[in-house]
Amino acid sequence: MGPVGGPFNRRSRPAADSVSRQCNRYLTGMPDLHILRHQICCDGSLMSIYFTLLQAFLLGTGMKTGRVVFTLYALKMGAQPFTVGLLMAMSEVLPTLLAWHAGRLADRFGCRWLLMVSAGAGALGMLISYLIPSLAALFATAVLYGLMSAFYGAPVQNLVGLQSGPQDRARNFSNFSLVTSCTGLLGPLLAGFTLDHAGPEVACLGLVLLFLAAIVVLVVWGGKLPSGTRTTKPTGSVRVLLSESGLWRVMATSSLVITGVDLFQVFMPIYGHSIGLSASAIGIILAIYASAAFVVRFFMPTLIRRLTIERLLAYSFLIGAAGFLLVPFFKSIVVLSLVSFFFGLGMGLGQPLTIMMTFSNSSQGRSGEAMGLRVTVNNITRMASQVLFGSIGSAFGVFPVFWVNALLLASGWAVSHPRAAAPAAVADKDEQKDS
Numbered sequence: 001m002g003p004v005g006g007p008f009n010r011r012s013r014p015a016a017d018s019v020s021r022q023c024n025r026y027l028t029g030m031p032d033l034h035i036l037r038h039q040i041c042c043d044g045s046l047m048s049i050y051f052t053l054l055q056a057f058l059l060g061t062g063m064k065t066g067r068v069v070f071t072l073y074a075l076k077m078g079a080q081p082f083t084v085g086l087l088m089a090m091s092e093v094l095p096t097l098l099a100w101h102a103g104r105l106a107d108r109f110g111c112r113w114l115l116m117v118s119a120g121a122g123a124l125g126m127l128i129s130y131l132i133p134s135l136a137a138l139f140a141t142a143v144l145y146g147l148m149s150a151f152y153g154a155p156v157q158n159l160v161g162l163q164s165g166p167q168d169r170a171r172n173f174s175n176f177s178l179v180t181s182c183t184g185l186l187g188p189l190l191a192g193f194t195l196d197h198a199g200p201e202v203a204c205l206g207l208v209l210l211f212l213a214a215i216v217v218l219v220v221w222g223g224k225l226p227s228g229t230r231t232t233k234p235t236g237s238v239r240v241l242l243s244e245s246g247l248w249r250v251m252a253t254s255s256l257v258i259t260g261v262d263l264f265q266v267f268m269p270i271y272g273h274s275i276g277l278s279a280s281a282i283g284i285i286l287a288i289y290a291s292a293a294f295v296v297r298f299f300m301p302t303l304i305r306r307l308t309i310e311r312l313l314a315y316s317f318l319i320g321a322a323g324f325l326l327v328p329f330f331k332s333i334v335v336l337s338l339v340s341f342f343f344g345l346g347m348g349l350g351q352p353l354t355i356m357m358t359f360s361n362s363s364q365g366r367s368g369e370a371m372g373l374r375v376t377v378n379n380i381t382r383m384a385s386q387v388l389f390g391s392i393g394s395a396f397g398v399f400p401v402f403w404v405n406a407l408l409l410a411s412g413w414a415v416s417h418p419r420a421a422a423p424a425a426v427a428d429k430d431e432q433k434d435s
Contacts, residue, residue: 048163048224048225048226049160049163049164049172049175051217051221051224051225052156052159052160052163052176052225053160053175053176053179054217055115055156055214055217055218056156056176056179056180056183057179057182057183058119058210058211058213058214058217059115059118059119059122059148059152059156059211059214060152060179060180060183060184060187061183061186061187061190061210062119062122062207062210062211062214063122063145063148063149063152063183063187064183064184064186064187064188065186065187065188065190065191065203065207065210066122066125066126066141066145066191066207067088067091067145067187068187068188068191068192069126069191069194069195069200069203069204069207070087070129070138070141070142070145071084071087071088072191072192072195072200073129073133073138073195073200073203073204074087074135074138076200077133077134077135077138079135083135087138087139087142088142090139090142090143090146091142091143091145091146091149092146092379092382092383093143093146094143094146094147094149094150095146095149095150095153095375095376095379096376096379096380096383097150097376098147098150098151099150099153099154099372099373099375099376099379100154100369100372100373100375100376101372102114102150102151102153102154102155102368102372103154103155103158103368103369103370103371103372103373103375104368104369104372105368106154106155106158106368106369106371106372107158107365107366107367107368107369109227110225110226110227111155111156111158111159111225111226111368112218112222112223112225114151114155115151115152115155115156115214115218115222116215116218116219116222117147117151118147118148118149118150118151118152118155119148119211119212119214119215119218120211120215121144121145121147121148121151122144122145122148122207122211123207123208123211123212123215124144125140125141125142125143125144125145125148126141126204126205126207126208126211127204127208128140128141128144129141129200129204130201130204130205130208133200133201153371153375154368154371154372154374154375155368155371156176157176157355157359157371158359158367158368158371159225159226160172160173160176160355161173161355161356161359161360161367161371162226162367163226169356169359169360170300170301170304170305170309170356171301173300173352173355173356174297174298174300174301174352176352177297177300177351177352177355178294178297178298181290181293181294181297182294184290185290185294191203194206247358247361247362247370249415249416250354250357250358250361250374251358251373251374251377252415253313253317253350253354253357253412253415253416254350254351254354254358254374254377254378255377255378255381256317256408256409256411256412256415257347257350257351257354257412258351258378258381258382258385259381259382259385259405259408260320260324260347260350260405260408260409260412261347261350261351262382262385262386263385263386263389263401263405264289264323264324264343264347264405265286265289266386267389267393267398267401267402268282268285268286268289268327268340269282269286270393270398271327271328271398271402272285272336274398275331277333277336281333284333284337285333285336285337285340286340288337288340288341288344289340289341289343289344289348290344291341291344292340292341292342292343292344292345292348293344293345293347293348293349294348295345295348296344296345296348296349297348297349297352300312300349300352300353303349309353309356309357309360310357310416310417311417312349312353313349313350313353313354313357313412313416314412314413314416314417315346315413316346316347316348316349316350316353317346317350317409317410317412317413317416318346318409318410318413319342319343319345319346319347320343320346320347320350320409320412321405321406321407321408321409321410321412321413322342322346322406323339323340323342323343323346323347324343324402324403324405324406324409325402325403325406326339326342327339327402328398328399328402328403354374355371355374358370358371358374359371389401389404389405392404
């Protein structure tokens with residue numbers, strides 16, 4: 001690399017230097033303007049990733065808060081548990097059907113307008129519940145929240161990947177996962193505090209304003225976001241997309257991660273209730289899992305540098321399997337809290353790692369489609385696993401659920417175990433995306 005700053009990093013010349021030599025010294029520094037321009041571009045990229053994280057925080061907080069608000073609002077209106085479950089299921093239908101298409105649109109037209117549609121759907125949903133306080137209005141809100149989720153998840157994850165180079169991708173996805181962890185913690189707290197002290201109507205109106213703020217930010221500064229390819233249609237089928245660079249294996253591991261995390265959060269409360277733990281004790285155990293996931297994500301870039309992504313994911317599966325295996329052997333809240341923390345240290349890395357692997361293994365210009373396909377597969381897996389393991393739990397009790405899940409997560413180690421050619425393939429994909 002040439003000298004930066006021309007004469008300012010060289011030894012001082014004698015006072016007798018001629019004017020021409022002084023000019024030559026400054027001229028030799030002129031090529032370094034390319035370095036300065038590169039630094040300015042890097043700063044712009046840095047500002048863009050912060051802008052994306054801001055959108056993830058605003059929309060993620062609104063989504064997590066809103067789900068709690070319309071669930072508790074329905075209970076306040078006298079809805080039965082079955083009705084509340086149906087309400088939550090309605091919010092999952094559109095993400096399952098539209099996430100893949102949203103990813104394809106993100107590849108073609110960029111993510112700015114998709115995020116604006118996402119924020120607009122959230123604002124309209126909460127405005128309906130504010131203006132028409134009824135169960136029918138809450139079902140309309142749930143459907144619009146599903147539309148919001150469909151146009152939020154894959155595009156924002158794809159943005160983080162597009163705004164990252166191979167050298168800072170782990171750090172940026174780590175920061176993104178920390179932001180999502182914060183929204184998961186802040187959303188329920190904000191919803192509960194607002195509902196208790198101001199009422200559901202004010203909570204709905206406050207969320208409308210939050211989504212409008214996200215739209216304003218996108219209108220004013222959204223032009224900084226990467227644009228799409230503008231091609232008429234993606235080249236290659238989904239089968240080709242999955243077969244290239246082993247993306248099918250990434251989808252399989254992502255499904256196992258989602259299954260493990262969701263079933264732990266569902267069946268840990270069931271197990272805790274069966275052994276006589278209070279609701280507060282169960283809440284503490286789940287909060288400790290979330291805190292462990294938050295903590296380990298701070299160290300994700302360092303762990304990736306030392307172990308590689310695939311090896312780290314394999315270890316996270318083994319830790320998760322051990323956590324599931326240990327749960328049924330203990331009834332003490334202290335020991336179960338330690339097991340929950342141990343489980344969180346492993347599975348807390350699963351989702352950000354599989355997001356990174358999905359982006360790195362996707363075809364050139366089809367990363368958004370790959371992200372959307374991942375969301376679709378995860379949603380289908382989530383619904384199927386809850387039905388399957390709910391049936392197992394009803395027929396045989398919760399013990400087999402934990403042990404079967406331990407076997408599933410252990411199989412995740414085999415699926416995600418590093419292959420000899422995998423790191424090179426991922427590196428080649430990264431170089432193609434950045435070229």
